[in-house]
Amino acid sequence: MKKAKFLTPVITAFDAEGNLDVQANKNVYDYLIDSGIDGLVVMGSTGEFYAMSIEQRKELIDLVVPYVNKRTKTIIGTGCMTIEDTIELSNYAIGVGADAVIVVSPYYFGLTDANLDFYYGEIAKAVKGNIYLYNFPDRTGYDLSPEFTLNLLRKHGNIVGYKDTVSEMGHTRKLIKTVQNEFPGFEVFSGFDENFVHNILVGGSGCISALSNLYPEIFVNWVKSVNNKNIAKIAEIQNCVDKMSELYEISQCFIPILKKAMMFKGLDIKDYCKTPFLQADEKQTNAIKELMEEVDHIIS
Template sequence: MKKAQFLTPVVTAFDSEGNLDHQANKNIYDFLINGGVDGLVIMGSTGEFSYIEDAQKKALIDLAVSYVNHRTKVYIGTACMTVEDTVQLSNYAIDAGADGVMIISPYYFYLSDESVELYFDQVAPRIKGDIYLYNYPARTGHDLSPEVTLNLLRKHKNIKGYKDTVTEMGHTRKLIQTVQNEFPDFIIYSGFDENFAHNVLSGGNGCIGGLSNIYPEVFSAWVNALNEKDLKKAADIQSIVDKMMELYDFGPTFIPFTKQAMVLRGIRLEGYCQKPLIQPNEELTESINMLLKELDARIVQVIPDYKGVLA
């Protein structure tokens, strides 16, 4: 079994006018690093990358890389709609000191396997650092298949990993089985929190999951349990995370609920999202609060040093 890892696709803190809230973003990075996650992914889907203008993206890259300052790994989502823009932003992130970039294929139009492969063939040779492929077919409308991935690995040595944001573990399992014999060091993460243990037990590396923004201590403990082969504790935390997944059911876009849950935990951010994402109303906020209270009661039984709501 490979050593398990859990990375956080970090939310981006904004003020009420849509500007980056630099201090709040720093607060978030400290909270996650102190919570023990294995790395930060800046400007993934949870980070609202598709709503951030170019100047803000570069400012956020500079802020994250400099403030984290090697306390953990920092990866940057650099996907743009064109090859040229993706290459430019990716190299900006690498030059700033990021440990790698995560790239989703262009969205809106359905792309054939040949088109997806062509896109990464054009992007990968021009990027000066490590690349992590990002598959999210529910948002792009097409799949980055295991077969295309294998083709890309044979051509581009700087493609180091893959995030598979699909609910079906069968897709991730097939990816693992397709590439692992030829590329045993290729890193494969799931994109939904509840699939973390299944991923690792199937030969993958873990997860990049949004709920760790709220409970980094829980996911760090889950990683330790698997790495220490404490399957009883791993199963207990799996049950907690299964309950935690209810947060995704509060509405079609989970980012505002994630931020509100972080506010309720005491993390110093305002909870604003970029428009048109809407902050939860009072009724939804109370529902989130009730879920957090139920989770706190369950977490402390499994992780005795869990501190609950922050001071």
């Protein structure tokens, strides 16, 4: 069994005008690093990369990489709609000192394996660092299949990992079983918090999921419990995370909900998001408070 890891796809803190809130972002990074989380994934879906210009994404790279300063692993989301932009942003991140980049494939049109092989192949050949694939079929409209992934790994040694944001663990299990004999060091992470333990049990590396922004200490403890094979503690935390996952159900646009919850947790940030996301309304705010009270009761 691989050593378990939990990485946080970090929220991006903005001001009311949609500019980066530099100090608030630093507050979040310190909070996560001090809690002992295994790494930060910056400008993933939770980080609202899709609503940021290339220039603002570079601005955030220039903020996070030197500030984190290798205190934990830093992976930068660099997927764009074109190969050229993805390569430019990826090499910018690697050049500043990021540990790796994670690339979601283009969305809107469905793409064939031939399209995807060309897209990722050109990127892998041009990017001067390690790359993680980001599979999110609900958003891209298609799947990076286990067979496609294996073929890609055989051709490009700098593709080192994969985030599988699917609720069906059967897909992740098949991916792991398909690639692990030839590429035992290839990291496969689940994209849903509650699938963390199942991922490890089938040979994966852990999870990259958003609730660790809010309660990183719980997820750090979960990792320790898995690595120490403490079954009772694993089950206890699973119960807590299952309840915590109800946060996603408060709104289809969960990022403003998560930011509001982080404010209630005591972080010095605001809950501004890129438009068209709206801040949590009164009903949603009350639901957040009630859920956090229930979670805190379970923890205590």
